[in-house]
Amino acid sequence: MTQDKQPGRLRRGLRATLRGFVHEYALMIYAACLLAVAMTWPALRYPMHTLPQDLGDPSRQAWQVSWIGHILVTDPVRLWQANAYFPAADSLAFGDSLVGYALAGMIGTGPAAAVLRYNVLFVLAHALLVIGTYALVRQLGAQRTGAAVAAVAFAYAPWRLAQEGHLDIISAGGIPLAIAMLARGHGYSLRHGFRSDRRSAAWAIAGWLVAIWQLTLGFSLGIPFAYVLGLLLIALMLASAVNAARGFLRDRRDRKDHREVAALTTPVAADTPTTGDTPASAPAVTGASLAAASAAGATKPGTAMPATAAKEGPTSAAAVGADAGAGAAAPAAGDTDASAITSSKADAPAGAGAGAGAGAGAGAAKSALSDAVGAPSAAFGASAPAAVAPAGITPVTAAGSGAATSPSPGTAATSAIAAAGPPHAAAGPATAASTGVPTRAAGTAASSETTAAAAAASSETTAAAASSETTAGTTVASSETTAGTTAASTETTAGTTAASSETTAGTTAASTETTAGTTPTASPLTTAASDATSTVTAATASPSTSGAGAGAGAGAGAGGKDMKDTAVQPALDLSRADVLESPRRKHNWLRFFRRPVPVRKKPRWKPLIGVLLTNVNIMGATIFAAVGILIAVPYIRLDDTGSRLEEIQFFSPPLRSLLIGPAESRVWGAAHETPRSTLGWAAEMSLLPGFALYALALAGLFLSIWKLRHRLLLLTALAVTIVLTLGTTFFDGRWTYLPLFGHFPASFDLRIPGRLMLWVTLLLAILAAGAVDDFVRRAEHMAAQRIPPWPGPWLRLATLTPLFLVVLEGWNTTAHPVVPAQPxxxxxxxxxxxxxxxxxxxxxxxxxxxxxxxxxxxxxxxxxxxxxxxxxxxxxxxxxxxxxxxxxxxxxxxxxxxxxxxxxxxxxxxxxxxxxxxxxxxxxxxxxxxxxxxx
Known part of the structure; x- marks a missing residue:
């Protein structure tokens, strides 16, 4: 059977290209260009012979673009020394530079080519207004319909019709486009906030490049745009600082919680008597016993388990801690040792003895590591209590996932107790029994009360947990063992033990291998700490016997002194040589010539934007400022007329100008002729953004897809921009417009505050998009309840009504006079x-x-x-x-x-x-x- 042949690179590239032509943004670009041609008609009817609005500023700007393209090809040094206004220097700085259109200026020569170039740029500038605003509103979280309404309302607002003769003012599409790209690069949207999986440094770089290009078109829009970018960067820095502070506080709170949990799970060092018996009726409840019961999955008779310990379960560190105890093995039935502290008078399941001994030993070793500096005696003083079942009661001890050993009536189940091995313990083998046969663990217990050299026992025990055969008539005895006690000895070594529990499917047999080893050292505290840290723990997820499970839990519980001990450790197989012996490193002489790679610590909290985007923002802002300063040099060299304050006051519009449309508006031009005549300079004071946009933005304050706090933020920004747009109307501009723009030279062309209406319109468009999308969402919900479940023609028409209204208000009557022929x-x-x-x-x-x-x-x-x-x-x-x-x-x-x-x-x-x-x-x-x- 042959597999289908995969398409080649050429075919895959062709398919990707075709998909790109039908992408959402590709379709939006087509629609924006077609709409621009229609809304600026007849600009392209005779593109080589007519200019929009008048023959004044359009002729000069057409010459300006031609000069820039010509001089950059022939003599770039003379860029600012234009051929007009002779013999004035830096004559190109007499208006907005339009350097960003240099590539277009390199195409063609002569007046006809200049007029054609201007008309094409004029139409494309309108298309870019739609494209940039659509991309921004979509990035903020709006749907297609809302973004389309916002884009058209922003691009063809009635007030903009009065600016059709100023290419530098029409060319504002780079502003929303740059903000959209920067937001996309930082993974930010109003509806979802910052999302790390949406970050892209490439988009952020593209955003800064577009912002720099927009600045090269002129300072009349570039300076306010620079203020907005600076404000956004400050807001981003504050948000990053708040995020870092919240992460730091969260980390401190987590560490505090971890310490509290560690304090609850840390065993209490009990004063264990060296002689005498612990009462069987009231056994001590320690961390080791709680962890052992938690790992076994059941509570032993006569032992109370708190809820906190029971919740640990086999996933806690107590369950997967140390299954090994150092220096002791469970005493077998009938075996006695004169030197042992504790002797067993009855047979006990060998698995229980070995498991408990291993656990207590590792616990003592870990306790020695934690308390080696302050309390060496307490490190070896924790004892594992004995849980004794009365005669005649069959104790059921669950291990792991529930496997149990059930002795017959009359049989005593002796709890497994482990003792820390004394110094200089010798290891010895033990016998093992197969499944279903009672076994006895043979071990040697060395006295912990001697101060001289002591022997350590190593017991390898295999317990059959499924067997219920025990020796009849055996006397129930309590085996009490003191774990890790050194009465008078100052030289103590905690051995390390490792237990491996292997379970075969369908059987309940478990084997516990416990190896206790000690190394005599000169310093007992140092040896105990080093041996404790070298403990290797293995825990199995399959069912195991009560001895293995209880030993694991007891060992980890007794040794868990800090929160690091409660972490779940991976299971290791000690039978593998690659685990016990690390591979030898190859010595390569080249490593001496390599730079060391610094090990970076993982941050305790997730940064808001990351290091890469931070560097991109720093470089982007630096280049943006450098380009701005470089372009500003010829403007600063010009003679300042000193009349900018008077011009600002003259061009500052009244509040009612926000409701007056320009003469070029087909809808409101004639209707507003009377109120327009009361304005000082109607061409720059007719600032109506559209009544449809006003209505949609007002509705967006109450019904919107934007969150309430975002709507309030947009409303606040809208109020601020309106105050700035009115110039010196409020408080003579002393605290509003003049501090921000009044100190710039007159050549920067910031004397007309009404041009800030661009930002007012953009904020209104974002609010309107929220209302339109909410309306569309409600309409789709209504349509879903219909049969068939899709919108009818009237409902579809209703959702497109806002788009029709904003297009209608943008319908113009702009004149297109014919350019005189060149002599x-x-x-x-x-x-x-x-x-x-x-x-x-x-x-x-x-x-x-x-x-x-x-x-x-x-x-x-x-x-x-x-x-x-x-x-x-x-x-x-x-x-x-x-x-x-x-x-x-x-x-x-x-x-x-x-x-x-x-x-x-x-x-x-x-x-x-x-x-x-x-x-x-x-x-x-x-x-x-x-x-x-x-x-």
Missing amino acids: DALRTVPGPMLVLPTAELTDQTVQLWTTTKFQDLANGGGGFGAQKQAELRAKVAGFPDVTSINYLDSIGVRRVLLLSDHIAGTSWEDAGDLPVDNLDIRREDVPGAVVFYLS
């Missing part, structure tokens, strides 16, 4: 020259005409060179005369081009017919113009 003389006459007639509006068209040769030109309109340009026009008003000629000669102008077809009705209407022989200049007639050559 032939401007293709041939070199500079420096002055073109007559000169005026504020016509000079911007002349700048556009020079995009063929970019010769030096004294003309220039708009921007912040208005004062010098007004002085120029006043001094050349009588040309040709001595005064004007001397002035032009002083500034370096060598030619004057008089356009015969454009001088009608101006002061230069007769300049072409006046004699110039006595003025020491030369005149030459060319088609459509007269050229004056100055000496």
